[in-house]
Amino acid sequence: MNPNSLSKYRPFPPVSLPDRSWPDKVLNRAPTWCSVDLRDGNQALPQPMSVEEKLEFFDLLVRIGFKEIEIGFPSAADTEFQFCRRLIDEKRIPEDVTIQVLVQTREHLIRRTFEAIAGARRAIVHIYNSTSPLQRRVTFSDASRDEIREIAVSGARLVRDLVPSIPETEIVLQYSPESFSDTELDFSLECCQAVMDVWKPTPEKQIILNLPATVEWTTPNVHADQIEWMCRHLSPREAAIVSLHTHNDRGTGVAATELGLLAGANRVEGTLFGNGERTGNLDIVTVALNFNSHGIATGLDFSDLATIRTVYERVTRLPVPERQPYAGELVFTAFSGSHQDAIRKGFERRRKEGDSAAAWGVPYLTIDPQDIGRSYEAIIRINSQSGKGGVAYVLENEYGFDLPKTMHPQVGRCVYDLADRLGRELDAAEIREAFLENFANLSDPLALLDYELIHHTAERGEVRCVASISHHGRKEDAVGNGNGPINAFVRALESKGLKDFKLTDYRSHAIRGGSDADSAAYIQLQHDDGRTVWGAGVDPSIEMAGLRALVSAWNLLRHTGRGE
Ligand code: KIV
Ligand code: ZN
Numbered sequence: 001m002n003p004n005s006l007s008k009y010r011p012f013p014p015v016s017l018p019d020r021s022w023p024d025k026v027l028n029r030a031p032t033w034c035s036v037d038l039r040d041g042n043q044a045l046p047q048p049m050s051v052e053e054k055l056e057f058f059d060l061l062v063r064i065g066f067k068e069i070e071i072g073f074p075s076a077a078d079t080e081f082q083f084c085r086r087l088i089d090e091k092r093i094p095e096d097v098t099i100q101v102l103v104q105t106r107e108h109l110i111r112r113t114f115e116a117i118a119g120a121r122r123a124i125v126h127i128y129n130s131t132s133p134l135q136r137r138v139t140f141s142d143a144s145r146d147e148i149r150e151i152a153v154s155g156a157r158l159v160r161d162l163v164p165s166i167p168e169t170e171i172v173l174q175y176s177p178e179s180f181s182d183t184e185l186d187f188s189l190e191c192c193q194a195v196m197d198v199w200k201p202t203p204e205k206q207i208i209l210n211l212p213a214t215v216e217w218t219t220p221n222v223h224a225d226q227i228e229w230m231c232r233h234l235s236p237r238e239a240a241i242v243s244l245h246t247h248n249d250r251g252t253g254v255a256a257t258e259l260g261l262l263a264g265a266n267r268v269e270g271t272l273f274g275n276g277e278r279t280g281n282l283d284i285v286t287v288a289l290n291f292n293s294h295g296i297a298t299g300l301d302f303s304d305l306a307t308i309r310t311v312y313e314r315v316t317r318l319p320v321p322e323r324q325p326y327a328g329e330l331v332f333t334a335f336s337g338s339h340q341d342a343i344r345k346g347f348e349r350r351r352k353e354g355d356s357a358a359a360w361g362v363p364y365l366t367i368d369p370q371d372i373g374r375s376y377e378a379i380i381r382i383n384s385q386s387g388k389g390g391v392a393y394v395l396e397n398e399y400g401f402d403l404p405k406t407m408h409p410q411v412g413r414c415v416y417d418l419a420d421r422l423g424r425e426l427d428a429a430e431i432r433e434a435f436l437e438n439f440a441n442l443s444d445p446l447a448l449l450d451y452e453l454i455h456h457t458a459e460r461g462e463v464r465c466v467a468s469i470s471h472h473g474r475k476e477d478a479v480g481n482g483n484g485p486i487n488a489f490v491r492a493l494e495s496k497g498l499k500d501f502k503l504t505d506y507r508s509h510a511i512r513g514g515s516d517a518d519s520a521a522y523i524q525l526q527h528d529d530g531r532t533v534w535g536a537g538v539d540p541s542i543e544m545a546g547l548r549a550l551v552s553a554w555n556l557l558r559h560t561g562r563g564e
Pocket of ligand 2: 040212214245247281
């Protein structure tokens with residue numbers, strides 16, 4: 001920000017609450033959740049949802065497990081009214097779900113709202129009026145506190161008086177002193193108490209007092225102080241459900257809600273992925289999964305987050321950002337090498353320990369991605385910043401290649417160089433291709449065309465290898481005896497003056513999950529000048545895979561830049 005502009009702004013006054021108790025509290029049970037996707041969220045869409053889209057979204061919210069759903073502002077527009085009627089007339093509202101409708105405290109709007117909800121089993125009628133000094137001064141042309149309080153009271157009275165007009169519907173009253181976050185606390189309390197005096201709630205028939213951070217003006221600790229202050233002063237406290245409704249102007253809507261719950265609130269309003277005015281409403285997915293990540297049940301089921309996200313993106317026409325907690329494309333992906341190594345080790349340890357219910361403990365991952373329907377394969381992705389372990393992890397988990405540990409740096413470097421040259425991330429198939437192309441079955445300048453092994457049973461283990469090779473395009477036969485196929489082949493090369501190395505390591509295995517039952521072999525050679533390289537061979541025959549690995553390593557000793 002331009003430093004000259006700073007004089008326009010003021011610090012936000014703190015709440016005087018020296019004996020605040022919320023900092024020592026722990027979140028150990030989930031609140032009541034209310035989705036406001038179909039109202040606050042919908043209101044904020046460049047292209048609001050159609051009735052059909054709202055119906056689909058409503059069904060999604062029900063499947064997730066929401067028991068309270070603000071379905072719209074039925075008195076504000078015909079589509080909103082029709083949507084409410086369709087839910088009721090087509091009996092789409094499950095027995096245990098309560099719809100909530102928003103309405104300003106204006107008589108004709110409240111009457112129309114009652115027409116919209118008639119016939120519902122139960123409905124929350126949500127009235128609101130703005131209370132902050134800024135709104136009183138600017139929007140309501142210097143209205144007094146008494147005038148503003150009276151708006152709330154008259155709305156509550158009308159709702160109370162209309163209740164008998166739809167006897168088949170149980171009405172719950174919700175009142176929001178809108179702009180609570182910058183309203184004087186004593187005035188928020190005055191409005192809430194005045195509404196309670198009209199509605200006369202009891203612990204058995206509670207009122208919902210929703211205390212919105214309509215605009216997030218300050219830090220979450222101040223929000224928590226405001227909520228604790230209200231919870232302490234409301235009377236009778238047990239007759240009210242204190243509800244939170246945070247927006248995200250400073251990017252701390254989730255934190256404000258979590259601290260508000262510590263401060264004594266019982267209920268949370270929010271939207272999937274935080275859609276809502278300006279920077280959005282509270283992201284209810286994040287808060288609920290944060291609870292889950294501490295082992296606390298929420299009643300909301302986000303185990304198939306991908307499907308939820310797909311429906312959301314289609315009907316809202318808004319993308320879920322790649323870094324969105326839990327749901328974003330990249331949030332279970334590690335690019336950094338050290339992170340990849342640690343994650344791989346974490347998974348390996350869990351596999352070895354074999355107890356899928358044991359306490360979660362994989363570095364860098366707050367939850368098991370599988371618990372919300374995400375896959376392990378997507379966890380590690382490779383770019384030029386990645387570590388050697390990441391490439392080996394992909395080759396092993398996606399393609400069944402179990403590379404020797406000392407081969408990881410050589411393959412890793414080659415793959416990262418490629419990512420660097422291309423200036424982008426590589427997918428698993430590209431990594432496999434790079435590995436095979438650069439390390440496996442290499443045939444230039446030396447190629448193994450064919451071979452025959454003759455086992456001399458008399459001398460135990462003695463093998464004769466008759467190999468047909470091509471060296472710089474010149475074909476010849478090479479023969480050698482050894483105590484195994486590899487050793488015999490090394491002797492065959494020696495007979496042609498091609499042995500300028502020591503074989504220092506050899507591994508082979510069947511490729512897990514390989515469709516054509518291939519085997520893989522890895523051979524490390526040390527050149528007489530001290531350089532070491534790994535080469536690989538892949539072949540249906542494990543013997544041939546070994547010989548191919550040796551030839552690959554031999555060729556790599558002739559290439560520059562692939563050795564250790
Ligand atoms: O943000 C807000 O204050 C609202 C109210 C209508 C509750 O959405
Ligand atoms: Zn809102």
